[in-house]
Amino acid sequence: MTTDPTLASAPWSRRRFLGATVTASGLALAGLAGCSLGPSSSKDPSIDTGEKDAWGGEVDEQGIEKPDVTFTDMNGEPFPFVEKTRGKLALLFFGYTNCPDVCPVTLQSLNRALESIGTGPGSDPMVLFVGVDVARDTPKQLQTYLGRINPTFLGLTGDEKDVIGEANKQVFNPPIAIEEPDANGEYAVLHSSRVLAYSPTDNLAHRYYPGDDVRPQTWVQDLPRLAKGEYQ
């Protein structure tokens, strides 16, 4: 199917715009999106490679530092974050394995993008998923979860306060909140859905992405440039 590039790009720009302005109005926007009543557009399921100059996510000129903590990896080994990721394109994302929506959508989007990129720059970023729900996100659970998405993705865990809480405080403003279980033992976990992209050249995150708002195409366009240390 042939897709008019201008038509194909329209929802994309708007999507990023919405992502950029999600603050107090985020709830209202999300509510409207959920109740969208209009007809769907025609879409090409293949990944569109148009809009080559555009960037996804948001830029941070100054750059976000890396969390200066030692996580535990999926084999139970220490993972000093700064040292292990130095000089590499590293994508850091906080989530939890019992999250049915944002977390798998974000990780699957990245996985599909990597399949599409194949080889060359941007094809092998370190994808680091921090399981914030430490009671359930054990190294073994992370291994199962990420193994079913992409076995090269790395799961990280650690002490709830000293490692995960501290890392979260260093890179995200809002605290992680784990609510009380309900009668079924289910509980809500509130976490930032941002993906931070750490540069291989200066080891700072100059660009971050609003989690599940990022489609594979955005990663396909951005990762090869991020791998070269570019961010705008």
Place this chain on the structure above:
Amino acid sequence: MTPTSRFPLVAVALGALLLLGTTACGSGDGGTASAAVADTDAGSIRIQDATIDWPANPSQAAVRMVVVNGTRTDDALLSVSSPVADRATIHRTDTDDQGRSVMTAEPEVPVPAESEVTFAPGGLHVMLDPLTADLQVGDEVDLTLEFEHAGTIRAKAEVIEPGSAGDDTGAAHDH
């Protein structure tokens, strides 16, 4: 993928409504009449494009779908159940004022007359948790949906390659 077919289907449904003529108009005030209508007919509640991403967490999965209310009666989805899970909960994902993802249970989802509600990533989904079956891509999962007026509607959700619905339904958000 499948959502691309939605608009033509809606068009077909509208055409069918016109063909039905007086029948369709006559049912405008009767919420109870729709309970017996088959789910492929115009003037009914229909579930379209129901999919489940093959889950990363083997004990939990999310159903995405489009609920089309072809009737002239405002309705509401009250609950969902499935033989593959002990519980099925309607959730909405929001972003709070601090940029955090929040998932809240929805006691009911209004589906106004002659409109549709899309369950898509970042918005609504039906969480199946805990799963009692080992889902595989290609499986068809039975769903039973209870509506305030239409009563019980049965549908099937296909287990699909993960991520493949995100593109489609995400774009549908924007229109």
